[in-house]
Amino acid sequence: MVxxxxxxxxxxVCGRVDTANGVAQLWRYIGKVxxxxxxxxxxxxxxxARANSTxxxxxxxxxxxxxxxxxxxQGLTGFGSACLLDLASRPQIERCPPMTKPSCFPAGNGVSHxxxxxxxxxxxxxxGAFGLRASRxxxxxxxxxxxxxxxxxxxxxxxxxxxxxxxxxxxxxxxATLRQREIASGTGSPAGRSGAAGTTTADNDQLxxxxxxxxxxxxxVPVAEQHPIFLLPNGNCPIAKCWxxxxxxxxxxxxxxxxxxxxxxxxxxxxxxxxxxxxxLISYKPTPKTAPLTDADMVAVVHRVASASGQTGYSHMYHxxxxxxxxxxxxxxxxxxxxxxxxxxxxxxxYHNSVDFSDIGHVLYTVEPYQNVGGCxxxxxxxxGQLIDSTNNSLxxxxxxxxxxxxxxxxxxxxxxxxxxxxxxxxxxxFVILPISxxxxxxxxxxxxxxxxxxxxxxxxxxxxxxxxCASNP
Numbered sequence: 502m503v504x505x506x507x508x509x510x511x512x513x514v515c516g517r518v519d520t521a522n523g524v525a526q527l528w529r530y531i532g533k534v535x536x537x538x539x540x541x542x543x544x545x546x547x548x549x550a551r552a553n554s555t556x557x558x559x560x561x562x563x564x565x566x567x568x569x570x571x572x573x574x575q576g577l578t579g580f581g582s583a584c585l586l587d588l589a590s591r592p593q594i595e596r597c598p599p600m601t602k603p604s605c606f607p608a609g610n611g612v613s614h615x616x617x618x619x620x621x622x623x624x625x626x627x628x629g630a631f632g633l634r635a636s637r638x639x640x641x642x643x644x645x646x647x648x649x650x651x652x653x654x655x656x657x658x659x660x661x662x663x664x665x666x667x668x669x670x671x672x673x674x675x676x677a678t679l680r681q682r683e684i685a686s687g688t689g690s691p692a693g694r695s696g697a698a699g700t701t702t703a704d705n706d707q708l709x710x711x712x713x714x715x716x717x718x719x720x721x722v723p724v725a726e727q728h729p730i731f732l733l734p735n736g737n738c739p740i741a742k743c744w745x746x747x748x749x750x751x752x753x754x755x756x757x758x759x760x761x762x763x764x765x766x767x768x769x770x771x772x773x774x775x776x777x778x779x780x781x782l783i784s785y786k787p788t789p790k791t792a793p794l795t796d797a798d799m800v801a802v803v804h805r806v807a808s809a810s811g812q813t814g815y816s817h818m819y820h821x822x823x824x825x826x827x828x829x830x831x832x833x834x835x836x837x838x839x840x841x842x843x844x845x846x847x848x849x850x851x852y853h854n855s856v857d858f859s860d861i862g863h864v865l866y867t868v869e870p871y872q873n874v875g876g877c878x879x880x881x882x883x884x885x886g887q888l889i890d891s892t893n894n895s896l897x898x899x900x901x902x903x904x905x906x907x908x909x910x911x912x913x914x915x916x917x918x919x920x921x922x923x924x925x926x927x928x929x930x931x932f933v934i935l936p937i938s939x940x941x942x943x944x945x946x947x948x949x950x951x952x953x954x955x956x957x958x959x960x961x962x963x964x965x966x967x968x969x970x971c972a973s974n975p
Contacts (some may be wrong), residue, residue: 525935535709560962610963637740646736649785650746650801654808658800661858665909666796666831667924668852668900671839671876672944675848676803679837710969711916712928716768719910722865722903723767725818727751729808736784737823743871747822747896751777754897759973762963766905766912766925775904781806789844793828796868800856803866811861819866819904820896829870839870841877850877851895853903865907867899880933880945883959890959894948897960898926928964 522686549840650658670676690780729748731740754760755775760962764770783802788794823829823839830838830846838846853867872878873890883890902924905912914920920928933947948959951973 512800512901514867521815522693538817541750543582549951552778568604572605575715600974604828607938613922644780644782646733646782646784647805648781650798650805654801655797656802657804657808657858657860658797662795663800664855664857664863665907666821666852666854667836667902667906668831668849669895669926669930670917671847671850672946673847674842675767675845676850679848695738701911710966711794711918712914712920712964713969714905714912714925714964715910715915715967716766717910719906720815721905721909722815722818722907723769725773725816725865725899725904726776726778726804726812728810728817728819730802730803730819730821731782732821732827733782734783734787734827736826743824743934744809744822744869745885745892746822747869747892748777748780748891749956750893751775751820751900752894753956753958754900757953759951759953759974760973761906762925762965762972765965765967775900778812779959786826790828790840793830793833793838793840794823795829795833796831799829799854799868803856803864804858804861807876808858809863811856813861813864815863815865815907818900819864819867820899821866821868822892823870823874825871828869829868839877843872845875851899853899853907855908865903867896867903869899869900879959880935880946883948883951884957887957890948892945893958894946894960897963898930901963902926925964926961929962931961931971 525564549966585712617779671677709751729751731738731744740748755773755777760775762771783805802821803819807817826842828838828840828842830836830840839851840847840851850872851867851869854867855865857863869892870877872895873888877895878887878891879886879894885893905925912925914928915924931947932944934942934944935944946961948961950957950959952958953960962973964970965972965975967975
């Protein structure tokens with residue numbers, strides 16, 4: 502509804518999607534104006550909008566009817582229809598033909614041409630105010646798909662030193678062996694972690710909890726910007742279809758109470774410590790199961806992105822998302838893999854790493870293969886469906902562990918019980934066995950359902966020393 506002093510009428514606006522910058526551009530404004538209005542020419546106006554719109558599309562063009570858009574200026578306060586569109590719902594198209602003569606404006610009597618010039622100001626203000634929604638529209642035409650790692654990136658990866666690697670076991674027979682392999686090699690046990698051997702504690706005559714995490718003196722991540730990297734097979738894999746909305750989850754996690762479980766480990770209680778930066782889309786040639794990607798490929802991808810941005814060190818965290826059907830192993834020969842199509846080597850669902858490069862320094866990253874597969878997916882019936890909640894469940898697990906134990910020298914379980922070497926997420930990674938057919942059953946991760954930020958999610962809780970329990974809120 503358009504409400505100016507002395508009038509009440511319904512109007513519509515018409516625009517098109519400009520995929521070059523992801524902005525829905527409005528072409529014209531029609532409104533009926535009655536009553537006295539202050540002179541508008543040369544004045545600067547402020548626009549505030551309440552999202553209450555109906556958006557319709559027929560191909561390239563969008564028709565939006567909007568209500569209660571407050572426009573203020575010197576000597577003028579009114580409500581009017583304007584150019585706020587639901588950008589996340591805009592049509593996914595390659596290009597639109599130029600609109601030379603819009604046809605979707607309902608004609609109105611007494612149209613005032615005095616308002617036509619106001620449109621660019623209103624559009625600029627409103628689109629700016631709601632620009633974040635445009636940036637959240639994933640897989641949109643505004644994204645530039647980049648090429649994969651160069652020869653220099655691969656050379657840097659070959660010379661890099663893996664500081665620490667910690668995987669989340671799959672709910673598979675092969676995954677059950679991961680803990681034994683880690684303990685045998687020293688990569689998952691307290692004895693095998695640098696800095697742990699010299700740790701001493703004061704006498705403790707109080708109650709002691711075997712699941713509590715111990716601090717071993719290493720670095721933690723109190724503040725970090727997160728950078729999603731999506732690998733697109735041959736340049737094509739819409740984010741919403743392939744992974745759900747991991748960026749939306751990370752943004753909700755940033756403003757949630759849930760993330761404050763880490764306060765006790767990193768020594769900070771500040772809000773908004775883990776913002777989400779721009780994502781990177783990388784086109785690559787998918788590999789067959791006989792030649793899976795390896796962690797060396799992931800190191801090269803991280804170098805490709807981090808060297809271009811210069812964003813390294815403990816204040817940045819990269820998340821590499823692999824598409825459906827892409828296997829990945831630690832090395833080409835160790836048989837420790839994400840390989841749903843090769844059960845004998847299907848050991849892990851995801852992992853986090855830290856690596857030292859000779860040219861750009863220390864980099865933290867996680868590897869997030871496609872999670873909606875048997876052995877990695879959450880149980881059926883979660884709020885957002887198995888694709889979205891399975892992705893977010895493992896992403897949350899690896900994010901919390903990167904924050905509290907990025908190099909394997911900070912917070913982990915330091916006991917001789919079965920939890921030895923476990924990190925904040927490992928201790929709370931519950932699973933359930935459910936029937937999937939009259940004669941068979943399967944193991945699923947069994948997350949907790951909670952409100953995180955502005956939405957309901959199904960993700961695992963994390964271990965809180967102050968509660969001596971797994972918690973979804975501090």
